[in-house]
Amino acid sequence: MELEVRHLRVICAIGESGSLTKAAKALRLSQPGLTAQLRRIETMLGGRLFERTSGGAVPTAFGELVLTRARAVLPAIDDLTQGLRAPGRPHTIRVGSVNAPLLPGLIAALRELHPGSRVTTITRGASTRLVELVDSGHLDLAVVGDCPSFELAARPGVVLHPVATQPVFAIMPEGHRLAAQHEVTLRQLAEEDWVVPPPDDDRVREYWSTVFHAAGLTIRVLHEVEGPVLIDLLLAGEGVSLCQATFRQQPGLAVRPIAGDPLWYRHLLAWRREGPVGGEIAGPAARAYADVVGRNPVYPAWLSSSVASEVRW
Missing domain, CATH: 1.10.10.10 (Winged helix-like DNA-binding domain superfamily/Winged helix DNA-binding domain)
Structure with missing residues (x-):
């Protein structure tokens, strides 16, 4: 061998x-x-x-x-x-992404900006690793994210461009007692069992715990899973969790804002300074994000509410 x-x-x-x-x-x-x-x-x-x-x-x-x-x-x-492509072979633009709603719109924009190019994608759980892959030349562009006080580290060869900042909402079974409320509090969430993704290099779990700890509370983790299994356990009534404000509405689940908007998440693009993709993608990325704001009715209502707080970053 x-x-x-x-x-x-x-x-x-x-x-x-x-x-x-x-x-x-x-x-x-x-x-x-x-x-x-x-x-x-x-x-x-x-x-x-x-x-x-x-x-x-x-x-x-x-x-x-x-x-x-x-x-x-x-x-x-x-x-x-x-x-080193043979004549006539299309150029390939390599894109990486965390769990981000703007990826489909971004791919469409890249095809329009670079006609004739192939766009390939990979997903990873941690933004830090995707930035490393951009820096090393494995990727041309990545959709990444970070949280206040846990921002992605700058790299000389990589541009980090903010696209949108959004609140983090609570998610639970639609029959849960907290789903009857317009919004929930950190204290109410701390009284529940939780279904959460495993800790990763992006430190999102650490950020969540830090915010709860600052309020004198802790997250009571019952299940540590990810992806479809996490959603299945929520649907089965096994606990509550947190989600992006742009989480796609699913039957059986309820998304609710958290009082005071204590948690935030920021979407960014990462591209190589000397790579084939640059600032021309920033505008299309913002439009791709705007297109998914209404994926559940709670986020547009939050945006139009007079009590929607300013981003604390």
Whole structure:
């Protein structure tokens, strides 16, 4: 067995996500299949690359060395396959995104601004990793986000352009007692069980906890899951959570503002200063965001309310 590019992508996917489960999902592999691949790669390289811990997959010293080499090699391979194109082959614009509502509109705008180009996308849970991928040249553009006091760190080679700042709302089953109210308080939420995503590099969970702690409260986590499973548990009445103000309305769920608007989230674009995508995308991104403001009726009502507070950033 010889080392191949796909093996480097497996190693990097595990290193980026810190989890074999997340890496398998990103690579569209089964977890047992990915685990078997990793074992074969480790056997071929002659050393253990990751230690399995309760917190995920942590690189060994040897694994850190291999990751450093792989991250240096893969951009060059991508440049070879995407930059040195045969005549007539379309240019590729590589886009990354967290869970952001403006991505579809952004893709449409990129196709209009760069006719004939292919637009490819990947998603990641943490904004920090997406900014790293833009900085390293793996991505041309990324939709990212941050929170007050937990802003994304600036990088010399990356432009971080704010698109929109919005409040964070509470989300719960539509039959929940708090759903009968026009808005809920932090104290009321602290009295409930919670369904939350796992902590990640973007530190959103840390921001939530900090805001509750400042009010003398704590979040009582019952379930720590993500994606569709989180929504399913909310629908099953297993607790409450928080969501973006632009969360798409779903039957069975109720979205409510939080009194005093104590929590905020900011959408940003990240692009390489020397990359193919630049400031021309800022206006279309703002319009893409405006198009999704009405995805649930609560946010437009909040925006038009005389009590809607100014952003505290």
